[in-house]
Amino acid sequence: MNKLTIGLFGFGTVGAGLYTVLQKSKTVDAQIKRICIKNPDKRRNIDAKYFTSNAEDILGDPEINLVVELIDNAAAAYDIVKTALQRGKSVVSGNKAMLAEHMTEMIALQQKHNVALLYDASACGSIPVIRNLEEYYDNDLLTSVTGILNGSSNYILSKIFNEGETYSNALKQAQELGFAESNPSFDVDGYDSLYKLVILTLHAFGVIIPPSEVFNFGISNLAECDIRYAREKGRKIKLVARVGKTEDNNITLYVMPRMLTPDLYIYSVEDEYNGVVIRGQFYDKQFMFGKGAGGLPTGSAVLSDITARFHDYRYEYKKFCTPNPPKYVTDNLVTVYLRYRNVSDFEHFRFVEISEKYTSSEFCYVVGKISINNLLSIKSLLPTLDVFLATMCS
């Protein structure tokens, strides 16, 4: 157990949260030596001597033995993390986009340079989901992981559903509270959830899936009529990510809004909280719940990664290293609610079965079964259509 000398990249909500948390915690012999930031002229409330805008001041400092990367920009994060690992420095990262896009390379770099890359804080803020999937649910009994993985879209949906707030007001509030990323589309269009889901899928089932091959649809098209529909059926809409085994022991995954009934655990996950339901063959379901956004909760998740490094912990990628990992399949069906206004929009969707159909001059909807393949094939088209999509299954 060596003293950790930390070089920190980024001093936004989470970076500043980590700084506060580290000052309060006396257990770990870890100190931030330098902080690399983009804009050196911005006023900050800690001593200016810590700050630099030259990455090399951290990456080239032999005394710094742990790099903590908490910046927004995925491309810059990739360069930082890669260089740090290549120079024999272990890394704690919170950048889900970068991790999800470069996971194969990141695993190889860790092995080649005998260093560790930890990123429990990258998914579900303060809930230790990755660590538990890797360590505790490390056998093949796991059947699915379903969760609300994005605190800011969940905060927005809570404000809309519980307080009758408008979408744009709710988004503004989430940003003011530091829950939303600088680019709101990242949160509300389901990309943040998608990247996290890709990371969870690796630790749950040992499979790396390129994010671009996974279907994601967010909440930015949510309209008054969709909210009304959900309310009439006694449901709430939440943005849900899911990976699960299929009947033939392969896996399938997607991110979509879901019409939730009150009997489900994640129905009660409100505001910036995240909640994950882990199902397995013999233990039925387990539920983990906690704050998924905000500087201090996420900062304390980063602290847990730091203390884990203090005890020499690293992910072993146990399931990734097993001989026959499951395959990723997309030919399975999901039951969805599709709201549309123009028949021309509807015609892109190839429903296999329709159980409900409603038409009016204001809006129309169908409830029916559609394949993930079909949804994937029109993914790039969806932002141009006036439709809202939500899964109906429980």
Added chain:
Amino acid sequence: MNKLTIGLFGFGTVGAGLYTVLQKSKTVDAQIKRICIKNPDKRRNIDAKYFTSNAEDILGDPEINLVVELIDNAAAAYDIVKTALQRGKSVVSGNKAMLAEHMTEMIALQQKHNVALLYDASACGSIPVIRNLEEYYDNDLLTSVTGILNGSSNYILSKIFNEGETYSNALKQAQELGFAESNPSFDVDGYDSLYKLVILTLHAFGVIIPPSEVFNFGISNLAECDIRYAREKGRKIKLVARVGKTEDNNITLYVMPRMLTPDLYIYSVEDEYNGVVIRGQFYDKQFMFGKGAGGLPTGSAVLSDITARFHDYRYEYKKFCTPNPPKYVTDNLVTVYLRYRNVSDFEHFRFVEISEKYTSSEFCYVVGKISINNLLSIKSLLPTLDVFLATMCS
């Protein structure tokens, strides 16, 4: 990573559950070689060649490198686990009573003989609470752990509160379903929760407290009038164990029924489920929830301990090894509901402050503040009194 050859002690609900779970899981190279049971004549549905009633057939077999101890009897479990550790065999144990009573010795034995003793399955069935307290919440930000730790008393309370079942019928059902230990007092009088709480306290705060020094009170005195009181106030009664930091950074703990309001997470933990709320300085609260009783869920928790051994995992008792662990104090006050029928019973309780008082010919109650010290001083007397006690705090 060596092949695990397991010697199993006990083939009750959990032992048989583990056998089923191990047969289904293909990830781990682990096989049960022998099973030691008390009664060799009992009919069992697996091959008789596995069974022995001679412990030495397991403890003396050099091929067996992991002993899994799943018996009820704490004294016998102590002998088995101690001998196994002394002979260099690692152990997975589910015996909370034995563990709580002998923790100091068990830690020393592990160190002396360089072996591991894992027991995540001993607390909260399928929920990985110990592992998370040890690994993820391994810093000093943790402030309290509060939970429903006993599946069978919770099952009984759910039947009583939700289905109007009588206490004795509900207990009978819990036993038939294999949720209750062979001695029901273990569950319903809070001893099971107490032992689990002592184990959680070690991993949460690094302190070993003898179970006899902790106040526990169960549900066996619960009367119709107590249920009515809770219902009138919109509350439910659950058996709750709690360890938390005091204002001066010491810790206090107890097991008592609690009058819960619907806004609390554990209010919704029903039947044989367990739920634990972990609070910390910066992440507010986290909730973990899952099945806390039953052969298969607990069997899969034992499997997680077994696979952890496969990867050479051991508890490091990180917080136990820190220089200044918090002190256990009992001079703090709790707000309780005390129901009694005879003034002579009431007179044993030294309330510091009384905020409500109700008397009638049928029963009386007070709500007020009392010190844990006072409760501890009359602990041995309580089983002889016609009183019911529940904490009121949230």
